[in-house]
Amino acid sequence: MNVDFLIVGQGVAGSVLAWTLDQRGCSVILADDPALPSASSVAAGIVNPLTGRKLVHTWKANELFPFLHQFYSGIEQELNVRFFHPKNIYRPFRSLAEQTSYLAIANDPDVQQYVSKAVDNQVYSQFITNPFGGLEVTQAGWLDLTEFVRIIKGYFIKKNQYFEGYVRVEDLKISETTTDYQGLTIGKVIFCDGVQARENSLFDWLPYNPVKGQLLTAVAENYSIKNIVNQGIFILPVRDGLLKIGATYSWHDLDWQTTDDGRAFLESKVRELLKVPYQVVAQQAGIRPSTKDRRPFIGLHPTQPAVGIFGGMGTKGVSLAPYLAEQFSRHLLDGEDLEPEANISRYVSL
Incomplete structure (x- = not known):
């Protein structure tokens, strides 16, 4: 049986790329091993065009x-x-001082388009400590990743194009133009396996710089803010009375275990911010597939063009994946050039 693409890994990157190629009329098999941990199953899925203390424009935000x-x-x-x-x-x-500097930054025309003209600070002050007011970033939001991944999985199961299991690189018979795997002849195998790509012998030369992150889930019955609040940490209302609080960043102890330190850090931050009582009901940890230069890893293998990679999106997979999947599909199907800053060719000399 012939298929155009085998997508290995169904986090946000794999889900988005599989959907994009499917919509272009390609035959796509989406493969995922539920036994492997996934950063997407832990992430809050927030998209934010202005990040950090200096309201820096997310790369290619426009x-x-x-x-x-x-x-x-x-x-x-x-x-x-x-x-x-x-x-x-x-x-x-x-x-x-922060109010003055933020309002000055917000006047920059590049930034202005992402900042709300009028903010009702009163609405927040019942629940959030905000004696100096605040600003609102627009065009933001969050993707319910668990739900998104579940729906994309269901879509491919319905088409009989979903494979549940571990795809071992050693089991792929890669030739110049195709790859054979379990009776399939595949045009291209694309790895979207997140931080696991470091163990993938085809792509272990790419300089990953993984970051561990932890999140809390909390119940706060008297909290009725609908927007996301962010001041060093975020408070994301998932639904009435249920909050996600995050996140920590750590470049060491790279495992999927939660820690007391992580919880203590988030709780100390949220106590400064939240005026209403809350109760932590869960804690999760994940490893984000960040890269040394903070740009994604996209492209075909330099010597084996029947395999490729679409990953390394770090903390911004939900924002980056749709646009870059569209670009990658145009590269694969129409021969268009890839974004140089995301193309793995920048590391081929390694």
Whole structure:
């Protein structure tokens, strides 16, 4: 049997790429091993065009953000489901100095398009410590990753194009133009296996710089803010009374275990911010597939063009994947050039 693509790994990157290629009329098999941990199953799925203390423009924000809103809401309409939640992000100022500098940054025309003109600080002050007011970042939101991955999986199962199991590199018979695997002849095998790509002998030369992150889930019955709040940590209302609080960043102890330190850090931060009582009901840890230069890894193998990679999206997979999957599919199907900053050719000399 012949197939155009085998996509290995069904986190956000694999799900988005599989959908994109399927919509272009390709035959796609989506493979995933539920026994392997996945960063997407832990991540909060927040998309934010202005990040960090200096409201830095997310890389390629002007291209990524209109595209991702269209992409996710397009799937929702087509399948009559809901997993994408556009919301503003409220950023309370920590001091008068921060208020002054943020408002000055917000006047920059590049930044202005992502900042709300008027903010009702009163609405927040019942629940959030905000003596200096705050600003609201627009075109943001969150993707319910568990739901999104479940729906994409169901879509491919229905088409009989889903394989549950571990695809071992050693079992692929790779030739110049195709790959044979378990009776299939595959045009291209694309690895979207997140941080596991470091153990993949085809791509272990790429310089990953994984980051561990931890999240809390909390119940706060008297909390009715609908937007995301962000001040060093985020408070994401998943639904009434249920919050996700995160996240930690750590470049050592790279395992999938939660820690007391992680919880203590998040709780100390949230106590400064949250005025209403809350109770932690769960804690999760994940490893984000970040890279040394903070740019994704996309492209075909330099000497074995029948295999490729689509990954290394770190903390921003939900924002990056739709636009870059579209670009990668045009590269694969129409021969268009890849974004140089994301193309793995920048590391081929390694």
